[in-house]
């Protein structure tokens with residue numbers, strides 16, 4: 559595997575500046591394109607699974623985290639509070655307290671459960687500067703987070719469904735989970751003292767794991783302070799293991815925030831919170847993807863999906879028109895003309911790009927494109943629109959395949975398919 563820090567810089571995905579600070583990377587356009595594709599995938603998968611998205615602020619009053627228990631159990635990892643007009647606000651260490659308040663902001667009926675609330679939101683961790691590096695240890699984290707507020711009898715099924723979403727996401731991302739870990743509390747005062755609740759939540763997670771048929775290992779001392787977790791572990795280039803995805807059961811925060819819903823019996827009941835993350839933080843997910851694929855991302859994630867290579871300046875207008883067409887179809891394309899070197903040099907420079915479209919005099923005259931796939935395959939030359947339809951279908955299906963896969967749907971004849979662009983392509 560590759561080191562994502564070195565490769566991330568080489569590929570122009572992200573960087574840091576001492577003036578912004580350690581552990582606070584910024585994303586360059588190519589990195590932002592990968593991240594955007596990943597975030598879109600996650601939001602769409604959540605939407606299909608019945609999640610509703612919210613936005614909540616990255617700050618909150620200190621009191622909020624005192625109620626949630628973070629202040630007592632987690633303050634070593636939190637940024638110091640800021641004094642603001644007589645009150646103290648802190649950068650949030652997690653999204654759960656905000657979501658609990660959003661749940662509490664309306665009276666809730668059992669008919670609304672399971673209420674699945676999702677947010678790709680910022681959270682902050684005061685990591686010591688010695689451990690910071692690349693995208694894996696950062697101080698500002700964008701988390702793919704969600705909380706399912708549900709009745710006790712719905713917990714195991716919600717946890718099982720979350721494991722299913724994780725499995726589908728890994729398939730699309732081309733990630734292989736290292737192992738599944740059932741993370742239990744260990745000795746010490748780090749954990750909420752409620753033995754009965756720990757027993758019940760551990761039983762529910764075990765039930766979900768068994769129902770999914772996944773092999774797992776139980777490990778003490780790895781739970782969240784409020785409850786046990788199922789952690790999906792991956793390994794980085796240096797052989798270090800870290801948690802990417804997680805599913806957690808929490809009886810603690812619903813109690814601390816006095817969450818209620820009105821049951822079918824008309825009485826008020828306490829919901830359970832299932833915390834879950836499909837891809838974890840976008841920082842760690844992208845770091846892992848870079849290491850896993852060595853920069854050769856699945857086509858739907860690739861910063862540039864199509865490198866368009868005109869053989870000579872004479873084919874440049876055709877190349878530009880094709881790039882324009884890509885932009886209008888939502889594909890990310892880059893024209894590499896003769897000013898960037900010989901054709902062989904340009905093919906080499908684009909070796910991580912899933913598709914290379916070569917246009918010579920013969921192709922230009924016939925309205926065709928010669929395709930080279932990243933893996934070395936060279937299908938027969940085909941009409942530009944057929945190529946884009948095929949790539950578009952593979953990208954839309956989040957396939958990790960480059961050519962084989964669902965056949966493109968029939969398309970209507972499009973008379974202006976290779977018209978000169980009305981504006982310069984932005985790809």
Ligand SMILES: [Zn+2]
Pocket residue numbers: 652653654704705833834
């Ligand atoms: Zn949470």
